[in-house]
Amino acid sequence: MLEIKNLHARIGEKEILKGINLTVPDGEIHAIMGPNGAGKSTLSYVLSGRDGYEVTEGEVIYDGQDILALAPEDRAAAGLFLAFQYPVELPGVGNANFMRTAVNAVRRKRGEAELDAVAFLKLARAAVKNLSMKEDFLKRNVNVGFSGGEKKRNEMLQMALLQPGLAILDETDSGLDIDALKIVAEGVNALRSEKFSALVITHYQRLLDYIVPDMVHVLSGGRIVRSGPASLALELEAHGYAGLEAA
Amino acid sequence: MSASMQAIADQKYKYGFTTDIEMEEFPLGLSEDIVRRISAKKSEPAWMLEWRLKAYRLWLTMEEPDWANVKHPPINYQELYYYAAPAKEQPKSLDDVDPELLRTYEKLGIPLNERAALAGVAVDAVFDSVSVATTFRDTLSKSGVIFCPISEAVREHPELVKKYLGSVVPVRDNYFAALNSAVFSDGSFVFIPKGVRCPMELSTYFRINARNTGQFERTLIIADDGASVSYLEGCTAPMRDENQLHAAVVELVAMDDAKIKYSTVQNWYPGDADGKGGIYNFVTKRGACRGKNSKISWTQVETGSAITWKYPSCVLQGDGSVGEFYSVAVTNHHQQADTGTKMIHLGKNTTSTIISKGISAGKSDNTYRGLVKILASASGARNFTQCDSLLIGNECGAHTVPYIESRNSSAKLEHEATTSKIDEDQLFYCRSRGLSEEDAVGMIVNGFCKDVLKELPMEFAVEAQKLLAVSLEGSVG
Numbered sequence: 001m002l003e004i005k006n007l008h009a010r011i012g013e014k015e016i017l018k019g020i021n022l023t024v025p026d027g028e029i030h031a032i033m034g035p036n037g038a039g040k041s042t043l044s045y046v047l048s049g050r051d052g053y054e055v056t057e058g059e060v061i062y063d064g065q066d067i068l069a070l071a072p073e074d075r076a077a078a079g080l081f082l083a084f085q086y087p088v089e090l091p092g093v094g095n096a097n098f099m100r101t102a103v104n105a106v107r108r109k110r111g112e113a114e115l116d117a118v119a120f121l122k123l124a125r126a127a128v129k130n131l132s133m134k135e136d137f138l139k140r141n142v143n144v145g146f147s148g149g150e151k152k153r154n155e156m157l158q159m160a161l162l163q164p165g166l167a168i169l170d171e172t173d174s175g176l177d178i179d180a181l182k183i184v185a186e187g188v189n190a191l192r193s194e195k196f197s198a199l200v201i202t203h204y205q206r207l208l209d210y211i212v213p214d215m216v217h218v219l220s221g222g223r224i225v226r227s228g229p230a231s232l233a234l235e236l237e238a239h240g241y242a243g244l245e246a247a
Numbered sequence: 248m249s250a251s252m253q254a255i256a257d258q259k260y261k262y263g264f265t266t267d268i269e270m271e272e273f274p275l276g277l278s279e280d281i282v283r284r285i286s287a288k289k290s291e292p293a294w295m296l297e298w299r300l301k302a303y304r305l306w307l308t309m310e311e312p313d314w315a316n317v318k319h320p321p322i323n324y325q326e327l328y329y330y331a332a333p334a335k336e337q338p339k340s341l342d343d344v345d346p347e348l349l350r351t352y353e354k355l356g357i358p359l360n361e362r363a364a365l366a367g368v369a370v371d372a373v374f375d376s377v378s379v380a381t382t383f384r385d386t387l388s389k390s391g392v393i394f395c396p397i398s399e400a401v402r403e404h405p406e407l408v409k410k411y412l413g414s415v416v417p418v419r420d421n422y423f424a425a426l427n428s429a430v431f432s433d434g435s436f437v438f439i440p441k442g443v444r445c446p447m448e449l450s451t452y453f454r455i456n457a458r459n460t461g462q463f464e465r466t467l468i469i470a471d472d473g474a475s476v477s478y479l480e481g482c483t484a485p486m487r488d489e490n491q492l493h494a495a496v497v498e499l500v501a502m503d504d505a506k507i508k509y510s511t512v513q514n515w516y517p518g519d520a521d522g523k524g525g526i527y528n529f530v531t532k533r534g535a536c537r538g539k540n541s542k543i544s545w546t547q548v549e550t551g552s553a554i555t556w557k558y559p560s561c562v563l564q565g566d567g568s569v570g571e572f573y574s575v576a577v578t579n580h581h582q583q584a585d586t587g588t589k590m591i592h593l594g595k596n597t598t599s600t601i602i603s604k605g606i607s608a609g610k611s612d613n614t615y616r617g618l619v620k621i622l623a624s625a626s627g628a629r630n631f632t633q634c635d636s637l638l639i640g641n642e643c644g645a646h647t648v649p650y651i652e653s654r655n656s657s658a659k660l661e662h663e664a665t666t667s668k669i670d671e672d673q674l675f676y677c678r679s680r681g682l683s684e685e686d687a688v689g690m691i692v693n694g695f696c697k698d699v700l701k702e703l704p705m706e707f708a709v710e711a712q713k714l715l716a717v718s719l720e721g722s723v724g
Contacts (some may be wrong), residue, residue: 028610050675076681088676092694098680101690158680161545 002166002197007058009046017044018060018222019058024166027194031208031233032201034219035241041085043219044170047199048082062166076102077109079165083155083172090142098123098142099161106162126161128196129210131187149180156187157198167191167198178189185210205237259719260516263486266351266456269334270375272437275459276325281304282429285330289398292405303426309422315585316614316646317464318552319490319527327492331432331457332377344380345723348372352380355483356710357452361695368479370710376432380394383447392445392476393438395642397465400436407438411469415498415535415562423494424531427463431496436463439474439505448477448704451466453493455484457527461702467672468498470505472538473549477508479707484516484553490553495530503538503565508546510703515551517718520609522581525553532559533589536568536597544571545588546702548711550718553582558616560589563597563625571597573699575711577655577692577718578611578643585650587617592625592658601632607643607720614646617661619655636666637695639688639719689716695712 002024003195016039024030033038046053047060049072060068067075090098104114115123121138128137131153140208152172172184188198188211200211201212208216208230216232217224220241226232273284280516286296297509311322335345336375341359352359352372359372359380369383371394378396387394418428435451455462470476484491494513495621499507509532518525526676528551534543545559561570572588590599599619607613620629636645649666669691677687693712 024662051671071684072675072678073681073683076679082675082679084679088672088693090673090676090691091309092697093690096260098677098690101686102677102680102682105683105686162680 001062002199003061005061007046007060008056009042009053010056011042015056016222017046020219020222020224022217022224024140024197024199026165026197027089028214029188029192029198029200029211030215031213032199032217032219033203033205033233033236036203038219039169039222040219042145044082044168044199045199047168047237048072048080048096075103075188076162076217078105078151081159081162081164081167082153083159083167083169085171085174087143087155089144091144093141094138094141095140096121096138099158102158102242103161127157130160130190131156131183133157148175149177152176152180152184153187156184159187160190165195167196169198169200169202171201171203173202173204181207182210205233208233253656258564260486261699262355262514263487263516264354265485266347268345268347268456270331270457271334272328272457272460273330275328277327277329277430281329283431285432288330289400289401293565294405294409295401298413298418300431302425305419306322306422306425306429309425311422315556315616316472316612317553317556317583317585322471322492322527326459328457328460329463330432331375331377331460332432334475341382342378348374348379351456352452353400353455355452355454357481366386368448368450371396371435371449373433373435373451373453375455375457375462378433378435380666381719387445387447390443390446391440392443394449395436397436398432398465399433400467404436404438407469408436408467409597411467411498411500413498415500415533416496416531424496424659427465427494427496427531431463431465434466436466436493436534437468437476437478439470439476441471442473444474446478448479450479450481453480453482455491455493458487458625459489459491461494464495466495466497468501468507469487470502472503472509473505474502477507477510477704477706479510479512481512482515484526486519486524490525490527490696492527492529493552497530497532497559499534499543501534501536501541501543501568504540505538506542506544507534508544509534510707511547511549512707512714513547513549513551514714517551517582518580520580521618522553525582526551528552528555528557530557532557533562534560534570535562535563535696536570536594538568539565539594540567541565542569542571544573546573546699547575548610548699548703548714549574549576549584549586550714552584554696555586556586557586558588558614560591561599562591562593563599564593566594567596568594569597572599572601572603573702573716574603575606575696576613577606577715578608579611579718580609580611582609582611585611585616589618589620589683592619592621592628592630594625595660597625598628600629601610602698603634605634605636606639606692607636607645608639608697610642612644614645614648615647618650618652621655621658621660623654625655626657628655629658630658631659632662634664635695638668685720686718692716692719693697
């Protein structure tokens with residue numbers, strides 16, 4: 001379970017998150033929607049531990065552990081996964097090598113045995129197939145020369161291999177056509193279980209046609225201003241974010 | 248510095264130990280008498296002594312070059328020892344080598360015992376001024392390959408040494424080459440006869456141990472018509488507060504259809520984090536592609552030394568000959584590197600490739616300096632050059648100084664250069680996937696260097712990858 005309590009964070013002197021309260025029980029998928037500049041990406045970065053964001057108040061408890069004190073790599077080991085809005089290119093670093101290193105780093109910290117090259121490849125090939133990707137995906141350099149859709153699929157591949165308990169999808173749908181969108185949704189839906197939860201951050205409703213959330217929260221001006229069932233997303237789509245601040 | 252910080256600093260350079268062994272040293276400083284003593288110590292014939300003396304007299308008239316993008320206090324050549332060697336008599340066979348020396352090389356990961364040695368690699372171990380052991384000589388001699396200390400070659404194969412020594416790097420080539428010619432004390436000699444493919448990787452492992460001692464090694468490799476050889480050198484030195492000079496000369500000669508692949512993993516002590524100590528690595532390396540369709544390929548991974556000044560080059564004389572230079576140069580803390588290559592095209596349809604990857608971190612300075620020269624005779628010559636620089640942090644420098652001269656209008660030359668930084672985005676991306684910051688840097692740097700690392704013999708590629716990661720420890724955050 002993820003519990004965010006009264007979370008305040010700033011970049012430099014500017015306060016972006018102004019007291020966020022949010023609980024995501026295990027097994028649930030929550031969507032976070034909101035206008036540009038509401039603090040959506042900041043929330044995902046603060047949760048995953050990126051430098052440059054200062055938490056001034058509040059706490060984030062995941063699985064009973066305060067994760068704000070952990071380094072990003074330790075949060076990954078604890079089960080957090082951030083799917084990037086703009087996945088980063090790593091020239092010269094093979095996708096398979098990168099993922100095996102990551103998976104084994106996480107397994108080591110979780111006290112699990114590391115996977116040898118053969119065992120890992122078997123796992124990776126199966127995951128690649130599940131995501132309707134070509135096998136040469138594993139041989140290419142991480143995100144280098146990938147189309148927008150391929151980059152997002154690669155994020156889903158990484159997520160499938162790292163087996164997180166909590167996935168944060170930061171506008172993973174931006175710039176995707178419908179086919180790619182479906183693949184991202186399938187990636188998330190495939191992981192759905194009692195032990196998996198997700199925060200799906202999105203500007204548009206359409207991703208939520210494919211990943212049906214248990215709850216929708218509206219983030220505006222650094223606070224959650226409204227929460228409701230999946231139908232709230234449709235309402236927002238129809239009426240926009242205007243006027244929510246006052247609600 | 249706290250104890251734990253000290254531990255981390257020590258751990259970074261794991262070859263920094265010293266070997267406690269009784270040494271024979273010549274008196275401090277350089278003079279004609281020292282040159283004579285070195286020659287006498289090696290029981291050299293008169294022609295060799297004459298060659299050295301000529302070099303010494305020439306050196307006295309020369310001036311230290313100052314064009315490189317490096318800074319250091321003046322070197323006092325009278326405050327160096329020019330000869331230091333284990334005091335015990337030169338061993339006749341591996342069984343006679345001082346156990347303390349065997350242990351030293353064991354610690355460096357180079358077992359000299361042939362049974363324990365890396366399969367398929369013959370090693371010449373040079374300790375300060377002398378070769379202490381050469382493995383697999385018998386195996387090699389069965390195929391006619393000569394692999395021995397150069398001091399021995401001077402005595403045993405004088406016709407070959409006379410013919411080739413100084414034929415690629417003339418005594419007067421530069422200040423450090425002249426100095427080396429006067430005082431070189433050991434190094435490796437390799438001769439691969441006609442049509443022979445050397446059955447093993449050959450390697451020389453250079454170790455500086457003695458204090459205030461310069462190491463002046465000389466390597467000469469000849470591949471006769473149709474012969475081929477792959478040779479690797481490794482270098483380490485103890486951690487000491489004062490700088491030490493290493494001025495080597497390497498000459499390669501490739502005859503018709505011959506191939507020489509020369510790989511270096513240079514890990515001399517780089518000095519501490521404040522720039523104290525470390526090796527001055529002033530080296531002249533050059534290969535002559537004398538025969539048609541011959542090929543010389545240099546691959547270097549340069550992570551050590553306080554200062555590196557080194558331009559492994561190819562003189563492409565034979566028609567259709569090929570020169571290659573693949574380089575990774577890493578500088579961290581206060582290290583300075585000014586390194587690159589020269590490709591001199593003389594023959595028709597000669598080809599050269601230059602791939603250089605410079606990585607700068609800390610407060611270091613890293614310069615690529617290269618020359619591609621196409622002479623009028625070199626019709627159809629081609630060159631491709633790619634120079635990439637990677638910066639880590641905001642206090643380091645990367646410089647690229649390419650010179651191109653073409654006197655033949657049929658030549659084709661390409662030059663590409665990039666400079667990039669390891670950015671926060673890449674690091675955070677890797678860390679969010681579970682990699683530690685240092686593993687992330689290691690992975691990004693290895694990716695950046697991949698085109699060069701894949702040129703190394705396999706056994707050493709893994710070692711080189713680890714070395715890159717260790718050299719950059721503490722360079723971020």
